[in-house]
Amino acid sequence: MSTHGLLVGAAALFLGTHFLLSHPWREPLVRRMGEGPFRGLYSLVALLTFGALLWIYRGIGRETPLWGAGDGLWAAATLVMWAASILFVGSFRGNPALAGAPSAKGRPAGVLAITRHPMMWSFALWAFVHSALIATPKAFVLDATILILALGGAAGQDAKKERLSGERWRSWEAQTSFLPFGRGLAFPGWFALVGGTLLLLVATWAHPVPAGLWRWFG
Incomplete structure (x- = not known):
């Protein structure tokens, strides 16, 4: 897979986990884990997925503007x-x-x-x-x-x-x-x-x- 493909994949992962944890998965996970641990999980997933997105973004290097x-x-x-x-x-x-x-x-x-x-x-x-x-x-x-x-x-x-x-x-x-x-x-x-x-x-x-x-x- 190309680096731009990896970038798109990382973006999709970040957005997908964010919206799933913010809406359909939030209530069942809060009931099972509690509010505090869920917030920790939410923050960790957001940090890791967005961090991966930025890491791939920087790794692509300089590009010629269109x-x-x-x-x-x-x-x-x-x-x-x-x-x-x-x-x-x-x-x-x-x-x-x-x-x-x-x-x-x-x-x-x-x-x-x-x-x-x-x-x-x-x-x-x-x-x-x-x-x-x-x-x-x-x-x-x-x-x-x-x-x-x-x-x-x-x-x-x-x-x-x-x-x-x-x-x-x-x-x-x-x-x-x-x-x-x-x-x-x-x-x-x-x-x-x-x-x-x-x-x-x-x-x-x-x-x-x-x-x-x-x-x-x-």
Whole structure:
């Protein structure tokens, strides 16, 4: 099998075990093992499978991009990553989709008025930007894995919350949107806007290659 075939196989293994342990296998394993040991198993499997994916990815070495990333693409990517950073920071405030968070209540505010899955969409946007800028076969596999994990995980969260919370979550779904801005434009809030801007500036400053505004003003 080629190294790219191994990479695809590792990606499939990572995604498959993640979704199986997150949904159909979770309840029976928790009943048999207990919550604590299951979380340990879940973390170990995720670490090993994702570690294998990254090990194969790095082992492939440098690849020739299928297209060049000029200033126009970098500028668009910076704007998209700004939005992703805002969603990511805002997701930590009042997000009922986070593990252990209180059930959804009241009207959506901040980034939750943009999408009910701001953290997952931040990962999906990162994967999209990374794929567009790197433009290599191995990057497409890695980024597709993150994209499927993020958006598939968001859909799985909706189904799980509907089962556990019933009408309360369905009411929340009726007030929110899976797709960003699916219910119209919304202001993310100053906490998310300022925090996301700072996160983008720090992350792009520390990036291995000049990125964000530092590409032009660094």
